[in-house]
Amino acid sequence: MSASAIRALFAVASRPEIVSFAGGNPAVEALDFEAVEDVVRQVIRDAGATALQYGVGQGRPELREHLVTVMGAEGITAHADELIVTAGGQQALELVASCFVDPGDIVIAEGPTYVGGIGALASCQADVRHVAMDDHGMQVDQLEDLLAELQREGRRAKYIYTIPNHQNPGGVSLSVERRHRLAELADAYDVMVLEDNPYGLLDFAGKVYPSIRELIPDRTIYVGTVSKTFAPGVRTGWIAAPAPVRDKLVLLREAADLCPSSLTQMVVETWFATQPWREQIDSFRDVYREKAEAMLRALDEEMPPGVSWTRPSGAFYIWMTVPAGIDTDDLAAKAIGRRVAFVPGRGFYADGSGGDRLRLCYSQPSPERIREGVTRFGELLYDELALVRAVYGTHGAPEPRARPADPAPSRGQEPG
Template sequence: MRLDTDPYLARYASRVQGMSASAIRALFALTARPEIVSFAGGNPAVEALDLEAAEAVAAAVIRESGAIALQYGIGQGRPELREQLVAVMAHENVPGHVDDLVVTAGGQQALELIAKCFVDPGDIVIAEGPTYVGGIGALSSHQADVRHVPMDAEGMQVDALEDLLRQLSAQGRRAKFVYTIPNHQNPAGVSLSIDRRHRLAELAEQYDLLVLEDNPYGLLDFAGRLQPSIRQLVPDRVVYVGTVSKTFAPGVRTGWIAAPHPVRDKLVLLREAADLCPATLTQMVVERWLATQPWREQVKRFRGVYQDKAEAMLGALDEHMPGGVTWTRPSGAFYIWMTVPAGIDTSDLLAKAINHRVAYVPGRGFYADGSGGDQLRLCFSQPSPERIVEGVERFGALLHEELELVRAVYGAHAPAAASRPNEGRGAVG
């Protein structure tokens, strides 16, 4: 239904007036067609999961503790699960205590609760540019004024963050928090360097700044490397979000927030107002999975699957992309961020890509300010390596055609490509 013909328009709260479906969700119906190679949705490769073990764990929960699993729980989440999640954090050297945690329905609910806790209409929130679509959605639903800080091969440009903080301070304003995905960022695929992590911690102290650290991908480094968390550096200034969606399964909808205790108390009240408590059944499945299964080995299997697929995509991009197209080279997780030459709009190009039986997510969805028209996200987690090569070849052929059209229209006066320090043909890793 068009917004301007909606008979309920005058009744809605102002915070939902401008809400619309995300660019990724709008693609799902199209990309489900089997003939299309989809690089759109960032779905984990659950086919790499030990499904027999998952079935046994779920059955054991019902068989042994069904009366508890099917009952209400507490708003903060089961303490037994929180203990297991603290162990997951410790595996990444992220400090935490069972009392710090609030269990959520995945990382997305965590972002929504945090936005609800801190953001009034018009409040400034700083985020990387580009950033996670769901993060923008959570902030926009509370009418945040999102200010982007650019990224390069080392993640968020912290010098640019400092410039923005200085400008805001001179105006007598301050940001409610800075939102960062420091490890294998969605959508850019790059990680925040160690030096920048320390500098971000220093800026948090200097400007009395809160940091929202979103870490879905920290365990998915192809080489198994673990980076220091921002929470590790300045724990009292960080609200940390974790999830098992990328390291176990998104269908169990289990995430968590680790926060200073005054913030934790507010978050518990907010989640109780929203849904009383997290689902006891899925909590107990995750809890038992972490307690009884070799989940670290499962994570290694995921890493191997994603590394094979990343290598397939990067090799195909090197072979089939025309000159002037650049992309990041991830060292973990499953995203590649691409910039196309000026004169090509990736939102307009999508329909042609679907006709070429390949799909991606246009870049504008990853900015709150409408930027990213010459950018796009490729996700390699779902297709097989063979299908990845096939899809990249189709997309490369389309881009070759588009560049010929641009040259035919503009000739020698073709618009100059923007400089993108975070991208380069074979230059970013």
């Protein structure tokens, strides 16, 4: 196991003089804190003895009923008995990996993909095979080629890991056509799908995409979290899984930490029962839309030629490609000196690819600070390109090592 590139940045990126585009922290300042205080007081006042006691490993039935309603907001059908409450989405990914993966087993994932997903698979010594992405998400034609190749070798992936909505770090969503094709391929090759959906309710236009679970419910393990739609500090996520898988995951859940926190479960449960949570999500959506627009305007104005990036339609992230000759690991260290932070691309691949890629997250800084940070970053990139030209000439910059393609549309291009 190795340290997360994002966590390693936190110590310096949290300094007040640095504009941080690094960690994907939700904008909890947009919450109604008085309402949160009222909910916590209500839980302690009305059910303190229960809230401070052990609970059951699968999670409170009352909370699971509310989480079914949250899934229903995206058109996803589920029953409370199918759900397991976890300590955030990250524990859900760890439990699924522990359930399915033995050392050397193959798991297919988008390239790039979430660093926590890679970490969960690394802890089980999985053989992660990446499938490239473009503006429309995972390239399912390449997925089909990989599945066919594995079949010829007499091997089969344990599951396909996908973040179909406003992907982290790519910032793009899987097209409807490709969702249907992914479901067909999973059926044809007898492979499970792990659908990780932290961001589905954060589409800037309120658009809802069809869930993989709705297409192949008996073959999909669904992971949700309230970290992006309420608060990450309550550490509450969930898994919705077919009964045979659910039973194994409950055993793993109980072995990991016995039971989820009764207190935080009841806070989340009471939040959904008593508060206008849909309106709160609308508020989050408006905040992120404003910040995304501020960053995209600044990038259009400040970035040098040869730099490209995705244009998100929801959530937090922009995925950038820099010209050949610039290594984003080195660039990240220099950026700290310019008082701006981002996450270099290699952390989002299991195979060390992505040396010319990086992730920008706009969820935390104000629009004014976003403009300031992008200006600093643009000045750094201009200086780096001048250095590359001075050393290698206009045509001699080295190409990065081989890597999968991923979402990096041409400058200013809108995603599909």
